[in-house]
Amino acid sequence: MRVGLFITCVNDTLYPRTGQAVVRLLERLGCTVDFPTAQTCCGQMHWNTGYGKRIEPMVAGFADTFAGYDAVVTPSGSCGAMIRDNHPRAAARAADPGLSARVAAVVPKVYDLTEFIVDVLGVTDVGAYFPHRVVYHPTCHSRRLLGLGDRPTALLREVRGLELVDLPGEEECCGFGGTFAVKNPDVSTAMGADKVRHAAGTGAEVLCAADNSCLMHIGGLMDRQRTGMRVVHLAEILASTAG
Amino acid sequence: MTPPPTFLGMPPFPEAARSAVSNPQLRHNLRKATHTIRDKRAHVVGELSDWAELRAAGAAIKDRTLRRLDEYLVAAEAAVTAAGGTVHWAADAAEANRIVADLVRATGETEVVKVKSMVTQEIGLNEALAAEGIRAYETDLAELIVQLGDDLPSHILVPAIHRNRAEIREIFVREMAEWGVPAPPGLTDEPAALAEAARRHLRERFLSAKVAVSGANFLVAETGTLVVVESEGNGRMCLTLPETLISVVGIEKVVPTWADLEVFLQLLPRSSTGERMNPYTSTWTGVTPGDGPRDFHLVLLDNGRTDVLADTTGRQALRCIRCSACLNVCPVYERTGGHAYGSVYPGPIGAILVPQLRGVASGKVDPQTASLPYASSLCGACYEVCPVAIDIPEVLVHLREQVVEGGGHRAERAAMRAAEWVLDDAKRLRTVQRVAARSRRLLPRRAPGPGAAWSDSRALPEVPARSFRDWWVRERSAPPPQPPAASPQPPAASAQPPAEQNRIEEDDR
Numbered sequence: 212m213r214v215g216l217f218i219t220c221v222n223d224t225l226y227p228r229t230g231q232a233v234v235r236l237l238e239r240l241g242c243t244v245d246f247p248t249a250q251t252c253c254g255q256m257h258w259n260t261g262y263g264k265r266i267e268p269m270v271a272g273f274a275d276t277f278a279g280y281d282a283v284v285t286p287s288g289s290c291g292a293m294i295r296d297n298h299p300r301a302a303a304r305a306a307d308p309g310l311s312a313r314v315a316a317v318v319p320k321v322y323d324l325t326e327f328i329v330d331v332l333g334v335t336d337v338g339a340y341f342p343h344r345v346v347y348h349p350t351c352h353s354r355r356l357l358g359l360g361d362r363p364t365a366l367l368r369e370v371r372g373l374e375l376v377d378l379p380g381e382e383e384c385c386g387f388g389g390t391f392a393v394k395n396p397d398v399s400t401a402m403g404a405d406k407v408r409h410a411a412g413t414g415a416e417v418l419c420a421a422d423n424s425c426l427m428h429i430g431g432l433m434d435r436q437r438t439g440m441r442v443v444h445l446a447e448i449l450a451s452t453a454g
Numbered sequence: 455m456t457p458p459p460t461f462l463g464m465p466p467f468p469e470a471a472r473s474a475v476s477n478p479q480l481r482h483n484l485r486k487a488t489h490t491i492r493d494k495r496a497h498v499v500g501e502l503s504d505w506a507e508l509r510a511a512g513a514a515i516k517d518r519t520l521r522r523l524d525e526y527l528v529a530a531e532a533a534v535t536a537a538g539g540t541v542h543w544a545a546d547a548a549e550a551n552r553i554v555a556d557l558v559r560a561t562g563e564t565e566v567v568k569v570k571s572m573v574t575q576e577i578g579l580n581e582a583l584a585a586e587g588i589r590a591y592e593t594d595l596a597e598l599i600v601q602l603g604d605d606l607p608s609h610i611l612v613p614a615i616h617r618n619r620a621e622i623r624e625i626f627v628r629e630m631a632e633w634g635v636p637a638p639p640g641l642t643d644e645p646a647a648l649a650e651a652a653r654r655h656l657r658e659r660f661l662s663a664k665v666a667v668s669g670a671n672f673l674v675a676e677t678g679t680l681v682v683v684e685s686e687g688n689g690r691m692c693l694t695l696p697e698t699l700i701s702v703v704g705i706e707k708v709v710p711t712w713a714d715l716e717v718f719l720q721l722l723p724r725s726s727t728g729e730r731m732n733p734y735t736s737t738w739t740g741v742t743p744g745d746g747p748r749d750f751h752l753v754l755l756d757n758g759r760t761d762v763l764a765d766t767t768g769r770q771a772l773r774c775i776r777c778s779a780c781l782n783v784c785p786v787y788e789r790t791g792g793h794a795y796g797s798v799y800p801g802p803i804g805a806i807l808v809p810q811l812r813g814v815a816s817g818k819v820d821p822q823t824a825s826l827p828y829a830s831s832l833c834g835a836c837y838e839v840c841p842v843a844i845d846i847p848e849v850l851v852h853l854r855e856q857v858v859e860g861g862g863h864r865a866e867r868a869a870m871r872a873a874e875w876v877l878d879d880a881k882r883l884r885t886v887q888r889v890a891a892r893s894r895r896l897l898p899r900r901a902p903g904p905g906a907a908w909s910d911s912r913a914l915p916e917v918p919a920r921s922f923r924d925w926w927v928r929e930r931s932a933p934p935p936q937p938p939a940a941s942p943q944p945p946a947a948s949a950q951p952p953a954e955q956n957r958i959e960e961d962d963r
């Protein structure tokens with residue numbers, strides 16, 4: 212199976228570790244991973260901020276860059292949801308009348324990392340080792356838009372040494388919300404502060420999620436509040452081994 | 455006399471929210487109230503195995519009705535008229551207020567009792583009546599608290615949700631005497647004692663009132679029947695005791711038949727108060743000799759609704775049955791309360807309805823209105839609970855586009871253009887990443903200027919020495935490894951991406 216990795220612009224620029232973990236993990240699971248370097252961004256920030264009419268080049272770029280793969284895997288719930296839900300909408304009103312068909316061809320092959328591992332590869336024990344107490348935060352777009360359900364926790368439960376504890380109020384938004392975080396910084400911070408309080412209350416050392424954008428916000432708050440907790444992308448936990 | 459409290463002149467949402475999130479009493483009251491009702495709703499909705507079908511039916515009925523709204527309204531008008539009522543059409547708030555004031559004056563009365571109604575708040579009816587020397591008395595418990603406290607409503611269902619019972623006791627003790635029957639001596643803040651004080655205060659009002667003003671939850675077109683759904687029974691008193699009843703109803707409240715109504719009578723109480731069935735459902739059709747009001751007037755209000763109807767994405771907001779479930783689950787509402795939204799419709803539904811009613815599609819709205827579609831993290835909790843499946847996040851994004859098209863914010867537009875320039879092209883993205891990586895030691899962990907909105911409360915992420923793309927090109931751009939024998943599926947023959955995609959211009963350093 213030839214897998215195209217859609218790393219997302221945020222991970223590419225700020226969290227290369229996550230991308231490296233995805234490559235390591237998928238190769239360990241027997242996939243051939245390719246990173247087509249023509250890729251850039253799914254257009255989510257523009258779309259969600261009201262500039263959706265300007266993302267046609269990004270939508271076309273994504274469809275064309277990933278046209279030739281059996282599967283496209285991304286370690287970001289919100290970017291995955293952006294492609295699945297909104298690329299068809301953006302294509303439907305694009306100037307290029309052929310774009311909708313190209314988007315429709317690629318969208319069904321796009322998977323969140325955990326969907327790909329659990330549904331396509333049929334694996335929940337990825338052979339990982341991570342000896343820490345961990346809470347999982349189901350980010351809103353992972354949970355409500357992609358419907359990842361219990362796939363992430365099914366994977367985490369098989370990680371050796373990992374103690375998974377429930378996060379109270381896990382279904383509540385962390386307050387990131389893309390440009391919401393800077394357009395409404397006070398509300399965003401208040402929401403994040405509650406998320407951090409819930410997480411810290413569990414005694415966990417690590418909060419993990421399937422989206423680094425939310426983790427950037429939560430981790431930034433943890434840092435400022437000197438909680439002593441850290442955030443780690445789910446992929447990095449699944450990629451880590453005892454060796 | 456002090457001027458009535460008003461939402462006019464409220465600052466944009468982020469500013470109004472700033473003081474709200476810093477108010478510990480408000481945060482506590484809201485957290486407690488929203489979580490209690492949220493949990494109740496989840497419990498009773500979870501009892502129904504066919505909730506998803508009910509919800510789909512509710513959305514479908516509303517959509518079908520809205521598509522042929524003109525026909526159903528005409529049918530409703532004919533039915534109400536045939537039953538002895540009088541129908542008035544109001545294009546906007548001013549016209550509706552004028553009609554109601556004239557109808558009250560024609561009775562010779564200077565007081566009216568009111569059934570809890572969102573639409574009369576939308577049009578500012580109480581203030582308009584006051585200007586004509588007519589005093590409107592709210593009879594819903596929470597509305598009474600708001601009115602006595604010279605306050606503004608902050609929730610659709612529980613307008614005084616921002617108050618706790620100690621504050622309510624204080625308002626009753628201080629204000630009831632001025633408005634009528636005073637609070638009993640030694641009033642405590644026990645809910646039962648507060649309810650009893652309100653009951654005694656209101657009872658006299660019900661018995662003396664000659665004119666009542668209501669809204670309606672539904673208007674059944676086939677028979678011209680109006681429906682009010684409530685918990686306290688105070689609405690029932692107002693709807694039955696006075697001689698004249700004036701109901702102001704938004705045109706989107708029509709449902710074609712009683713069979714359609716049945717769906718909403720299941721959806722509404724479970725979503726709204728978390729009850730399987732609401733305690734009081736009042737229905738009335740025109741006038742009935744010897745029973746209830748002798749004179750019935752229905753004022754059908756547009757006030758921007760036909761403009762909303764013209765927007766194919768935005769029109770789903772007109773399905774709303776004002777249950778307030780979206781407010782109760784909204785993480786933003788929970789932390790700011792309703793006043794920050796600067797309208798009688800707060801929370802997620804307010805953020806999509808108010809800008810539309812105020813004409814955001816025309817591109818000309820004030821900064822407060824323009825801030826409302828951005829008062830959301832797009833978490834989707836509202837859509838998940840909405841009993842008529844309004845995709846609130848979709849409408850929010852749609853309205854953000856209208857705000858941007860109406861001018862938006864110049865600095866933001868420039869920033870978005872710059873981001874497009876980088877993100878439309880992989881080579882430019884790589885160059886920008888390298889510049890950032892090279893200067894990363896110079897980057898502060900607190901940002902100046904607009905970046906402070908992030909870094910006042912959150913550390914900035916560290917820029918890595920090398921982007922993923924850089925790492926890949928250096929470490930992996932040799933031909934990708936062949937799939938091991940254990941590959942779950944052989945690569946498809948057609949799966950070769952164009953060759954140039956695997957290369958990148960060499961280091962530009």
Ligand code: SF4
Pocket residue numbers: 725773774775776777778779780781803836839840841842843844
């Ligand atoms: S938008 Fe939906 S959830 Fe919100 S008040 Fe209206 S019907 Fe209820």
